[in-house]
Amino acid sequence: MASKNGISRRDEDEVCPVCKSSRYLNPNMRFLINPECYHKMCESCVDRIFSSGPSSCPVAGCRKTLRKNRFRAQTFEDIGVEREVDIRRRVMHILNRREEEFDSKRAYDDFLEQREEMIANLVCRTDVARTEAQLQRYATENMQSIRANQAIEEEEASSFQARMTLEQEEARLRRQLAREQIENERREIQAGREDMLSRLASGSSADAAAIAREGHKVLLKKSSARRSEEDRIRQKQAALRGSELKRSGLSASADMASSSGLIKGLRKIKTPEPEKPYDPFMGYVPEKRDYYTLQQSYPSVYLDRVKNDTRVAAGGYDLREYYARTMVEAFAGLGCFVEDEVAQRSVA
Structure with a gap:
C-alpha cells in the first residue's frame, strides 16, 4: 500500500x-x-x-x-494487541483467584465474568479511574492471597516443566532402546546364520534338520528374554513417573475470604450435582394417581354384561375409560378445601 x-x-x-x-x-x-x-x-x-x-x-x-x-x-505488530495483552496480564496477576476457592462453579464463573469486564473497561478506556481504584484496593487488602496463588502457579509451572522434561527423557530413552534392539537383533540374526552355515558345512546332511531346529529355538529364547527386559524397563519407567508426580503434587489451597467485597462466593468448592435425565412431562405419569390406583376390572353385574358383549367392544369402546372417568369424579374433591378458598376469596 x-x-x-x-x-x-x-x-x-x-x-x-x-x-x-x-x-x-x-x-x-x-x-x-x-x-x-x-x-x-x-x-x-x-x-x-x-x-x-x-x-x-x-x-x-x-x-x-x-x-x-x-x-x-x-512483541506484537499491532500496538492495540500489545496494550490489551499487557492489561490482561496485569489484571490477571492481581485477580488470580482459583476455582477451588469458590463455593460453587457458578460463583467462579461470575468471578471470571467480573474480571473480563474490568479488563474490557481498561482496554476500551471506560470508567478507568473506578476500575483502577478497585484493583488497587483489592491488591492492598488481599496481598497475602495474591502471593499464595502466585506461588501455586509458579509451582504448577515448574511441575509441568519437570513433567515435560521427564517425558522427553523417557521418549529419548525409548528411541535409544529401540535403536539398540534393532541393531542387536540384526547382529544376532547375522551371527546365527553364520553359525548355522558353519555347522552345516562341517556336519553331515542328516544333521541339517536338527541344526535348523536348534537355531530356531535359540532365536525364540533370545526374543523371549528381550520381551521380558522390555517389560521390566517399562515397569521401571511407570514407577519413576508415579514417584515424580507424587513428589510434585500440589496441595489444595486453604479457604481465603476477601474483605474488600469485590469478589463474592469465596468458599471451598462443592462438587456440582449431576444433571437429572430430561423429563418432558415434568414428573407426570399417566397411570399414577395420588388417592387411588386404577384396577383392571371392578365387580359389577351391569359392567360384567357390557364387558362380555362383543357388540360394545366392536365399536372400539374401552371399559377402562369408564373406570378412569368414574374414579376421577369420585375423588375429585379430596384435594379441595372450601374453607381455605373462601378465606382467600374474602381477603382478596
Missing part, C-alpha cells in the same frame, strides 16, 4: 517519530515502547532523552512521564 509520497505504510511505521530516522537508512535500528503510552521510538532517542532520569514523552500531544527502565521491545 503506497502513500501519496511514494512511501509504503510499512516504511512509515518504521520511522522514529522523534528523530525521524528510518530503518531504510539504518537497518540495525531498534524500536522500543513504553507501557505508559505505547508510543514507539528508536533506542538512541530513548538513551538520549531518558538516561538522565524520568521525562515527558516527546511525542506531540502526550504528557505522560516515562522512565527508561520501562521501555522494552514490541
Whole structure:
C-alpha cells in the first residue's frame, strides 16, 4: 500500500517519530515502547532523552512521564494487541483467584465474568479511574492471597516443566532402546546364520534338520528374554513417573475470604450435582394417581354384561375409560378445601 509520497505504510511505521530516522537508512535500528503510552521510538532517542532520569514523552500531544527502565521491545505488530495483552496480564496477576476457592462453579464463573469486564473497561478506556481504584484496593487488602496463588502457579509451572522434561527423557530413552534392539537383533540374526552355515558345512546332511531346529529355538529364547527386559524397563519407567508426580503434587489451597467485597462466593468448592435425565412431562405419569390406583376390572353385574358383549367392544369402546372417568369424579374433591378458598376469596 503506497502513500501519496511514494512511501509504503510499512516504511512509515518504521520511522522514529522523534528523530525521524528510518530503518531504510539504518537497518540495525531498534524500536522500543513504553507501557505508559505505547508510543514507539528508536533506542538512541530513548538513551538520549531518558538516561538522565524520568521525562515527558516527546511525542506531540502526550504528557505522560516515562522512565527508561520501562521501555522494552514490541512483541506484537499491532500496538492495540500489545496494550490489551499487557492489561490482561496485569489484571490477571492481581485477580488470580482459583476455582477451588469458590463455593460453587457458578460463583467462579461470575468471578471470571467480573474480571473480563474490568479488563474490557481498561482496554476500551471506560470508567478507568473506578476500575483502577478497585484493583488497587483489592491488591492492598488481599496481598497475602495474591502471593499464595502466585506461588501455586509458579509451582504448577515448574511441575509441568519437570513433567515435560521427564517425558522427553523417557521418549529419548525409548528411541535409544529401540535403536539398540534393532541393531542387536540384526547382529544376532547375522551371527546365527553364520553359525548355522558353519555347522552345516562341517556336519553331515542328516544333521541339517536338527541344526535348523536348534537355531530356531535359540532365536525364540533370545526374543523371549528381550520381551521380558522390555517389560521390566517399562515397569521401571511407570514407577519413576508415579514417584515424580507424587513428589510434585500440589496441595489444595486453604479457604481465603476477601474483605474488600469485590469478589463474592469465596468458599471451598462443592462438587456440582449431576444433571437429572430430561423429563418432558415434568414428573407426570399417566397411570399414577395420588388417592387411588386404577384396577383392571371392578365387580359389577351391569359392567360384567357390557364387558362380555362383543357388540360394545366392536365399536372400539374401552371399559377402562369408564373406570378412569368414574374414579376421577369420585375423588375429585379430596384435594379441595372450601374453607381455605373462601378465606382467600374474602381477603382478596
